[in-house]
Amino acid sequence: MFRNQYDTDVTTWSPTGRLFQVEYAMEAVKQGSAAIGLRSRSHVVLASVNKAQSELSSHQRKIFKVDDHIGVAIAGLTADGRVLSRYMRSESINHSFTYESPLPVGRLVVRLADKAQVCTQRSWKRPYGVGLLVGGLDESGAHLYYNCPSGNYFEYQAFAIGSRSQAAKTYLERRFESFNESSREDLIKDAILAIRETLQGETLKSSLCTVSVLGVDEPFHFLDQDSIQKVIDTFENVPEEEEDGGEAEAEAAAAEQGGAGDQDVAPMEM
Amino acid sequence: MTKQHANWSPYDNNGGTCVAIAGSDYCVIAADTRMSTGYSILTRDYSKIHKLADKAVLSSSGFQADVKALQKVLKSRHLVYQHQHNKQMSCPAMAQLLSNTLYFKRFFPYYAFNVLGGLDEQGKGCVFTYDAVGSYEKVGYSAQGSGSTLIMPFLDNQLKSPSPLLLPAQDAITPLSEPEAVDLVKTVFASATERDIYTGDKLEIMILKADGIRTEVMELRKD
Numbered sequence: 001m002f003r004n005q006y007d008t009d010v011t012t013w014s015p016t017g018r019l020f021q022v023e024y025a026m027e028a029v030k031q032g033s034a035a036i037g038l039r040s041r042s043h044v045v046l047a048s049v050n051k052a053q054s055e056l057s058s059h060q061r062k063i064f065k066v067d068d069h070i071g072v073a074i075a076g077l078t079a080d081g082r083v084l085s086r087y088m089r090s091e092s093i094n095h096s097f098t099y100e101s102p103l104p105v106g107r108l109v110v111r112l113a114d115k116a117q118v119c120t121q122r123s124w125k126r127p128y129g130v131g132l133l134v135g136g137l138d139e140s141g142a143h144l145y146y147n148c149p150s151g152n153y154f155e156y157q158a159f160a161i162g163s164r165s166q167a168a169k170t171y172l173e174r175r176f177e178s179f180n181e182s183s184r185e186d187l188i189k190d191a192i193l194a195i196r197e198t199l200q201g202e203t204l205k206s207s208l209c210t211v212s213v214l215g216v217d218e219p220f221h222f223l224d225q226d227s228i229q230k231v232i233d234t235f236e237n238v239p240e241e242e243e244d245g246g247e248a249e250a251e252a253a254a255a256e257q258g259g260a261g262d263q264d265v266a267p268m269e270m
Numbered sequence: 271m272t273k274q275h276a277n278w279s280p281y282d283n284n285g286g287t288c289v290a291i292a293g294s295d296y297c298v299i300a301a302d303t304r305m306s307t308g309y310s311i312l313t314r315d316y317s318k319i320h321k322l323a324d325k326a327v328l329s330s331s332g333f334q335a336d337v338k339a340l341q342k343v344l345k346s347r348h349l350v351y352q353h354q355h356n357k358q359m360s361c362p363a364m365a366q367l368l369s370n371t372l373y374f375k376r377f378f379p380y381y382a383f384n385v386l387g388g389l390d391e392q393g394k395g396c397v398f399t400y401d402a403v404g405s406y407e408k409v410g411y412s413a414q415g416s417g418s419t420l421i422m423p424f425l426d427n428q429l430k431s432p433s434p435l436l437l438p439a440q441d442a443i444t445p446l447s448e449p450e451a452v453d454l455v456k457t458v459f460a461s462a463t464e465r466d467i468y469t470g471d472k473l474e475i476m477i478l479k480a481d482g483i484r485t486e487v488m489e490l491r492k493d
Contacts, residue, residue, distance in 0.1 A: 065353070089353050093346045 285468030331415030
């Protein structure tokens with residue numbers, strides 16, 4: 001797949017009908033730290049892992065408010081993501097100005113996708129190296145979309161992108177059928193649990209993740225560290241509580257986590 | 271040959287009066303709710319007061335279509351500011367933005383006579399008064415619109431703002447308490463309504479304080 005004679009330009013097709021530069025751009029998305037989105041009928045939750053470059057630096061912001069009713073989580077080249085977020089904010093403001101009503105999410109993702117497509121058909125440009133999880137609420141309900149560097153976009157009930165996102169996706173695949181009817185609190189809990197899956201056994205702390213919510217009668221906002229920690233405490237209490245009584249339970253829980261850990265090691269090769 | 275003149279004007283005056291008074295920890299912004307054109311009344315229930323940010327409220331009389339357009343531009347610019355700086359605009363910042371926005375259309379102005387009221391970064395009341403093309407000044411109180419000529423001399427008498435030319439620079443903020451300032455505003459509008467045909471119907475008062483905004487409505491003469 002790598003290093004062949006058809007991958008220098010984005011405007012060069014391979015004999016098998018592929019644009020390698022675009023596919024390489026999608027690889028960049030997989031290198032970024034994980035971002036997760038879930039939606040119910042009335043709410044959308046976006047969560048991300050706070051990974052810092054080094055111990056000395058702070059982590060990069062991966063979730064952006066686009067408008068009161070739209071938020072976006074990114075994975076990949078954060079700089080590209082920042083620029084696209086600025087574009088989305090500008091589109092949203094201009095739409096509100098002209099039509100005195102909030103921009104429907106579906107329209108926004110199409111414009112974003114078209115913008116990405118342009119970069120796949122110009123020899124002097126390169127594709128954006130960022131995947132975007134766009135979550136929003138409009139008259140037709142709550143939506144979650146994923147925008148690729150290729151210019152494609154898809155709607156999801158729940159999705160995860162970035163490194164070790166397969167672990168989160170496996171978790172979400174088990175649970176997604178119930179999300180539509182989930183309460184706001186359950187949705188947030190599922191998002192944080194999905195984040196935990198990507199951490200590969202690292203203890204989950206509120207400082208390691210960023211969570212944002214938007215919904216009917218609830219404009220986009222970030223959850224503060226205390227609220228996130230409270231949710232974490234509801235399920236991270238299992239090892240602490242049962243010291244005398246539920247030793248078997250604790251062991252079983254550890255074994256389950258160990259087993260899940262083994263399964264999750266394999267996808268790292270991507 | 272005499273110069274040809276247009277047989278229509280892009281502007282209209284919808285009348286009305288706006289007043290603002292700054293206090294030590296509050297700001298009162300008031301405007302009547304009558305919208306008129308020529309000698310006719312368009313509506314008795316139009317608000318000329320617009321909240322731009324948590325601590326900045328704009329009141330404008332003049333051509334309400336231009337006022338609406340101006341307000342929309344400022345609202346969008348405020349959203350951009352919030353995205354970039356992660357906080358609301360302060361009143362002095364909004365004052366400068368309003369001035370720049372007005373001057374931007376120096377050669378086809380917004381027919382809007384503005385009074386911007388709010389709380390500054392220290393929590394003290396501030397009032398900024400404008401002309402149609404953006405010239406502005408921080409004052410302790412101001413009136414704009416059709417009743418301004420009736421109201422301003424009375425406010426000068428009651429609030430005695432020291433001249434800005436005096437040194438050392440003195441605070442223009444009135445020492446009046448908030449209920450006294452609100453009462454003054456009601457008195458002043460009741461009087462202006464008597465003699466200005468374009469002012470009347472209802473008086474809308476917005477009181478801005480650190481903990482939030484309160485609105486009061488008072489009936490005015492409807493003739």
